[in-house]
Amino acid sequence: MKALVVHSPHHASVEExxxxxxxxxxxxxxxxxxxxxxxxxxxFEGAFLSPYPIIPGHEFAGVVSEVGPGVTTFAKGDRVTADPTLYCGECEYCLTKRVNHCKRWGALGNTTAGSLAEYVKVPARNVVRLPYTMSFAQGAFVEPVACVVHGMNRLQVQACDTVLLFGAGAMGLQLVQAIARSGAADLVVVDVASDKLDWAKRLGATRCVLSQDVGTELGRDYPDGFDIVVDATGIPAVIEQAFDYMGKTAKFLQFGVAPKDSSISMSPFTIYNKDWTILGSMAVNNTFLPALRWVREGRIKVDELVTHRVKLDEVPDLLAKPKASAMLKAQVVF
Ligand SMILES: [Zn+2]
Ligand SMILES: [Zn+2]
Known part of the structure; x- marks a missing residue:
């Protein structure tokens, strides 16, 4: 079969x-x-601790082509997607509903061969049947939505919270929809790209601000800060300044993935003095099925977030190029 193989940082090719x-x-x-x-x-860039060579890819949908011994729940031809989380089911984290912190945690396309290939092998317990109304493109979006569901479970938006979100990429725009539906009052979205802010506005942001105008506009119009601040950029400089907009008793959610060795500086006195809550959100934690429901019912609109459809052969070039600002989600179609 054809697969994208990353041999070492910046060296990837499609091969048999x-x-x-x-x-x-x-x-x-x-x-x-x-x-x-x-x-x-x-x-691809070597910023993740993956064993090389590796076939990446973990957001996928397809058709069951073979079932192994003992599998009774699926048959050849079933249209499915799958949670890429590999967990033991026996450690204390697994047994306490925290499989994303399993002591033997792994993930397809991350620690073992993933789905940027014509075929992928998955534990049957991870597989979920697609509703007949759901396209493969939508099925391949369940995993990112599952990350958003986990983030929302962590965040616990209260009715009428004021929310500030940095980053209107593909993940940020799913968060916009989820937060808007969770009863936020203000939902202010910040990004460097005005076209992404237009998306945010359409999908539920109440106000959009270009990064360059944040200091003047937010300082003037939200002098007491926000109840919730979310980072969906993963950029340390953005994260550091995000805390300037936290109100008293505010919650902060680190959703974007920052470089592993990066750091920011902040005042522990302020965390104490303002009663802040600082949250992380790591991958997916039993949120795959709920995410499927959100996608199935169109609560989170994902079709319009797929801005690029490419062939597997085009992926090495795509990964090597700087990400175009107009690109939200690229999907490989087979
Ligand atoms: Zn475990
Ligand atoms: Zn992903």
């Missing part, structure tokens, strides 16, 4: 590799659509 064979409790899925995400860029 053996089709995976399903073991006990596993299925093999013929990939039909696979989203490319920031993590895939990080793996």
């Amino acid at each position: 590799v053996p089709v995976p064979i399903p073991g006990e409790g596993e299925v093999v899925i013929r990939v039909k659509a696979c989203g490319i995400c920031g993590t895939d860029y990080h793996i």
